[in-house]
Amino acid sequence: MPYRSSSRRIQRSRSIGHVPIVENEFIRERLGSYRVFIPEPGVRLDADLLINAIHLQPVAPKEAVRWAIAIDGSPHEVPVREEYPSTRVGYIQIGGVLVNLRQMLSQSREHLVDPAIIRESILASLYSVVLPGSNVCHADMPTVRDSWRAEVHRVFHECRVEDFSLFDIYKSLMSISGRVTEDDEILLAKCSASTDCGAVDVPVPVQGRPCPQCGQPLFPTDALRFHEDVSEHDSNVLVLNRLMQVLEHLTMVGHLEWLRRRASHTLGTIAFIFDGPLAIFGPQATLHRAILGYLHRLEAELEERSLLPPLIIGVEKSGQFVEHATAIADSIPPGHLMMLPDEYIYSRILTFRQDTSRPYGADTYYGQKFFYKTLKNQIFTLTVPKRPGQPDNPWEPRHYPRLADSLSLIEQIATVLYENALIPVALAHEYVSIPLRTGSRVLQLLSQQYLGSSDQNSRSS
Numbered sequence: 383m384p385y386r387s388s389s390r391r392i393q394r395s396r397s398i399g400h401v402p403i404v405e406n407e408f409i410r411e412r413l414g415s416y417r418v419f420i421p422e423p424g425v426r427l428d429a430d431l432l433i434n435a436i437h438l439q440p441v442a443p444k445e446a447v448r449w450a451i452a453i454d455g456s457p458h459e460v461p462v463r464e465e466y467p468s469t470r471v472g473y474i475q476i477g478g479v480l481v482n483l484r485q486m487l488s489q490s491r492e493h494l495v496d497p498a499i500i501r502e503s504i505l506a507s508l509y510s511v512v513l514p515g516s517n518v519c520h521a522d523m524p525t526v527r528d529s530w531r532a533e534v535h536r537v538f539h540e541c542r543v544e545d546f547s548l549f550d551i552y553k554s555l556m557s558i559s560g561r562v563t564e565d566d567e568i569l570l571a572k573c574s575a576s577t578d579c580g581a582v583d584v585p586v587p588v589q590g591r592p593c594p595q596c597g598q599p600l601f602p603t604d605a606l607r608f609h610e611d612v613s614e615h616d617s618n619v620l621v622l623n624r625l626m627q628v629l630e631h632l633t634m635v636g637h638l639e640w641l642r643r644r645a646s647h648t649l650g651t652i653a654f655i656f657d658g659p660l661a662i663f664g665p666q667a668t669l670h671r672a673i674l675g676y677l678h679r680l681e682a683e684l685e686e687r688s689l690l691p692p693l694i695i696g697v698e699k700s701g702q703f704v705e706h707a708t709a710i711a712d713s714i715p716p717g718h719l720m721m722l723p724d725e726y727i728y729s730r731i732l733t734f735r736q737d738t739s740r741p742y743g744a745d746t747y748y749g750q751k752f753f754y755k756t757l758k759n760q761i762f763t764l765t766v767p768k769r770p771g772q773p774d775n776p777w778e779p780r781h782y783p784r785l786a787d788s789l790s791l792i793e794q795i796a797t798v799l800y801e802n803a804l805i806p807v808a809l810a811h812e813y814v815s816i817p818l819r820t821g822s823r824v825l826q827l828l829s830q831q832y833l834g835s836s837d838q839n840s841r842s843s
Contacts, residue, residue: 438786452806470515477508477814543636555672574604607665650690660749674748696765720753
């Protein structure tokens with residue numbers, strides 16, 4: 383790490399500082415022993431993996447989907463005090479954008495787009511949260527780790543999606559997972575307040591409780607285990623991202639539940655478009671099973687009433703699957719869907735995986751992956767919700783009744799404004815994203831105003 387001068391300028395490297403690495407024979411030998419999997423250009427794909435979207439049977443007419451709800455989030459971490467840059471605070475912004483597709487797409491037939499109509503076709507809402515970072519503690523908590531437990535509990539109770547708090551949504555999913563007792567308490571697998579405590583299967587009510595063994599405070603949201611990744615001294619960007627992904631998925635479930643209770647007949651006309659895969663990673667991954675269980679219950683309830691389920695689509699913008707799709711895009715004809723069986727994933731995309739006996743994404747994904755190349759030659763990496771009953775060959779499109787409807791929608795809302803982008807997702811990202819320069823500086827000044835300039839808010843080590 384470089385030093386800083388009294389004027390805060392960073393110490394500069396030598397112009398030839400890289401030469402010892404370049405001339406090191408050991409480095410060259412080790413590099414030569416590595417292998418990197420890069421798809422060979424021009425390799426022909428197995429034709430059996432490609433399906434012309436025309437041959438997929440839609441469930442609803444092309445114009446049946448009238449609304450799209452795109453959900454996105456943005457995390458950011460800033461230093462609280464310039465003289466102590468390792469002292470940090472984290473921010474997260476979660477937003478949803480509702481797009482009137484008929485109103486917006488009507489402008490595609492016009493010679494000049496009316497910006498007023500575009501604005502009228504969009505409704506957006508967001509909520510923001512703040513979390514303590516390294517060297518910053520909640521007033522009533524002794525450590526950063528414990529402060530995170532208290533703050534996540536507060537966030538879940540104070541932030542709302544429609545008529546529900548995030549905690550309401552979380553608790554309903556935990557109930558599907560069988561982690562809610564008859565007394566309406568959430569079971570913690572073990573005490574989250576102390577690694578030395580041996581308490582297991584601890585029921586915790588909504589407001590929290592002391593651990594029956596060590597006496598330290600426990601919160602029902604501790605079951606999500608965010609605190610396990612919290613660092614007392616280093617950046618907490620990783621755990622911020624993990625909290626953000628859970629909040630995004632809870633937000634989607636909240637909107638679905640509100641519509642189920644208030645206007646279930648409209649669900650078949652709505653598409654939920656998620657920025658990222660339909661999956662949850664890290665210690666919180668077990669939540670994906672509860673979300674999938676909720677979606678299956680919702681679909682079964684709607685089917686009993688002869689109603690269509692909503693479209694739910696995850697769209698990835700980066701990662702190994704996106705890079706692979708880009709590399710083989712020339713081998714996929716326009717308007718074609720590409721299936722991704724486990725054999726292909728493990729042999730062509732995730733070649734580093736040792737255990738290939740388990741289905742891909744079994745512990746993290748509640749969606750099934752596909753590649754799709756639009757008629758305008760845009761390539762998308764998609765996930766749609768998995769089907770009940772674990773069908774054989776789950777990568778085959780025949781298991782997904784509304785897949786054709788999803789592909790038709792993508793054809794309508796794809797935009798060339800950004801590479802392989804969808805209009806609602808681009809709008810959601812624009813609405814929630816925190817500008818790296820201006821936004822970062824403003825959040826830093828806000829944090830310093832409340833934490834950085836007051837001696838009473840700082841603790842001596």
